[in-house]
Amino acid sequence: MFLLYNLPHTAGRLIFLSDGILLPVRGLSVTIALLTGTAALILMQKQKTAGKSRLFAWIGIALGAGWILLGMLVGAAFFLGEILHGS
Numbered sequence: 001m002f003l004l005y006n007l008p009h010t011a012g013r014l015i016f017l018s019d020g021i022l023l024p025v026r027g028l029s030v031t032i033a034l035l036t037g038t039a040a041l042i043l044m045q046k047q048k049t050a051g052k053s054r055l056f057a058w059i060g061i062a063l064g065a066g067w068i069l070l071g072m073l074v075g076a077a078f079f080l081g082e083i084l085h086g087s
Helices: 002-006 008-047 052-086
Strands: none
Touching: 008 052
């Protein structure tokens, strides 16, 4: 398996898969999680409903916000690494 991973055409396909497909899908999923979680909380507040659905809405919002924060931290770490490496 390791030999297949190091082949140039396989590595190029894996990079395309991760950077070209998986990252945009993850970004879209995070955005949808935040929007639907927020919309669900607003709808539940208007209809005066509670229970597990409110918990699931908060879990969706927390997971979406967590992924955004993680992405920002990773981006900041790479940016800081480039700044420190350049000096």
